[in-house]
Amino acid sequence: MTAKSGQTRQLVADVALRMFREVGFAKTTMRAIAAEAGVSVGNAYYYFASKDDLVQELYLQVQQEHAARALSAMENATDLSSRLRATLHAGLDSMAPYHRFGADFLTTAIRPTSPVNPFAAGSAAAREASLSIFRSAVEGARPAVPKKLRADLPELLWLGYMGVTLFWVYDTSEGQQRTRKLVDGGVPLIARVLSLARVPGVSKLLDDILSLSRSVRA
Incomplete structure (x- = not known):
């Protein structure tokens, strides 16, 4: 892609x-995007085949902002509870401009066959970007998260974040x-459960939970 082509693509994305x-997903059309960007409708479709492609662009930009906000918020946060709390609030801050049209x-995204479903193949880049944020929260925690939890915990936290996002849409x-309040009250509970990972009886329960989680994700 040439520099000019890249600039045009970015312009179309920014306008969309x-x-x-400003007007919501449902009322935004490719024709209106093209008109506002000063390009032909065909040119807009050249860079983005549909509004679904633009939703993927939205996902990526929100994740980029979330990552930057989370990195800053975790700068002085050491324990997992404070790092996770900072990460979740940073995510809510990043999504805030879109709340009016969250529904x-x-x-569009909730249909299993939707190309913009968060679990769809087309959402892989944004999903991985979001997972990386939770990996950073877990890996930088002190004291360290028990070793047997470190590989699985970021994805479990991300799944929890999907639940928080759903609650946020209807809030x-x-x-x-x-x-x-849900975040502030829920994070300490998560941290408390994880702190019991070394207790024999609880450790076995967590092993069973991790085993179940892996089996359904396989």
Whole structure:
């Protein structure tokens, strides 16, 4: 892709994401995006075959912002609880501009066959970017997370984050404060359970949970 072509692609993406924030996903059309960007409709489709492709671009940009916010928020956070709390709040901050239209995106993404489903092959890059954020939170924690949990925990936390995101979409409280309370109350509980990983009886239970998790993800 030439420099000019790359600039045009970025322009189309920037216009589309701004329109998603301002008028919502459902009301944003490829024709309107092209008109606002000052390019032909055909040119817009050349870079993005559909609005679904632009949703993937949105996913990636939100993850990039989430990663930057989380890195800054975790700078002085050492234990897993504070790092996870910082990471989750950073994610909510990154998604905040799209809350008004969150249900529109969810309606599109929740279908198992949707190309913008978070678990779909087309979402792999954004999913991996999000997983990397949780890996960073886990790997940088002190005291260290028990070794047997380190490989699986980031993905389990990411799955939990998907649940938090769903709650956030339907949270009509001012500034989505109920979701913030869920994070603040839930994180210490997670950390408390993980702290018991070395206790023999609890350790066996966690082994069973990890085994079940691996079997359904295989």
